[in-house]
Amino acid sequence: xxxxxxxxxxxxxxxxxxxxxxxxxxxxxxxxxxxxxxxxxxxxxxxxxxxxxxxxxxxxxxxxxxxxxxxxxxxxxxxxxxxxxxxxxxxxxxxxxxxxxxxxxxxxxxxxxxxxxxxxxxxxxxxxxxxxxxxxxxxxxxxxxxxxxxxxxxxxxxxxxxxxxxxxxxxxxxxxxxxxxxxxxx
Numbered sequence: 637x638x639x640x641x642x643x644x645x646x647x648x649x650x651x652x653x654x655x656x657x658x659x660x661x662x663x664x665x666x667x668x669x670x671x672x673x674x675x676x677x678x679x680x681x682x683x684x685x686x687x688x689x690x691x692x693x694x695x696x697x698x699x700x701x702x703x704x705x706x707x708x709x710x711x712x713x714x715x716x717x718x719x720x721x722x723x724x725x726x727x728x729x730x731x732x733x734x735x736x737x738x739x740x741x742x743x744x745x746x747x748x749x750x751x752x753x754x755x756x757x758x759x760x761x762x763x764x765x766x767x768x769x770x771x772x773x774x775x776x777x778x779x780x781x782x783x784x785x786x787x788x789x790x791x792x793x794x795x796x797x798x799x800x801x802x803x804x805x806x807x808x809x810x811x812x813x814x815x816x817x818x819x820x821x822x
Contacts, residue, residue: 647769650689657693657772665754669816672759682764695771698737699724701755704780707821712744713796720807737776745797746786749778
């Protein structure tokens with residue numbers, strides 16, 4: 637009798653869920669920047685990420701690209717990763733992706749924004765030895781309806797929110813954000 641590798645099975649189920657979510661989002665929206673990246677992670681992190689992806693297709697939740705007329709973008713300082721990132725996070729039970737992105741924007745940056753569609757759609761591949769899976773990173777596009785920023789993050793991970801005309805060097809996915817800004821708002 638052959639033992640079934642449960643991590644392989646989980647990774648396969650997660651990839652199938654990601655495929656469905658990616659197809660649904662890419663069919664619904666037609667004007668977004670697609671990108672992909674690969675991360676090599678530990679076995680325990682791989683299991684955690686694969687479980688998240690299996691549940692809804694997303695390893696990191698939904699995020700928002702908030703901009704002003706002058707092309708400034710909102711970034712938030714994430715204490716655990718030590719970088720400037722887009723506001724966003726995991727979905728709550730029964731919450732759709734855009735609603736999660738909006739809720740997280742309110743918690744992490746404290747501003748209102750008019751959502752305009754999908755700004756970017758990422759495919760994030762995870763590897764751990766011979767295992768691999770992938771998940772979807774939806775990033776919604778929104779025009780700021782207010783300018784003042786206030787962090788009220790209940791998780792305490794976000795320490796600061798700020799408008800940027802020039803993105804800091806320690807910005808996660810900086811090159812993709814610069815490319816998006818050049819293409820869509822400058």
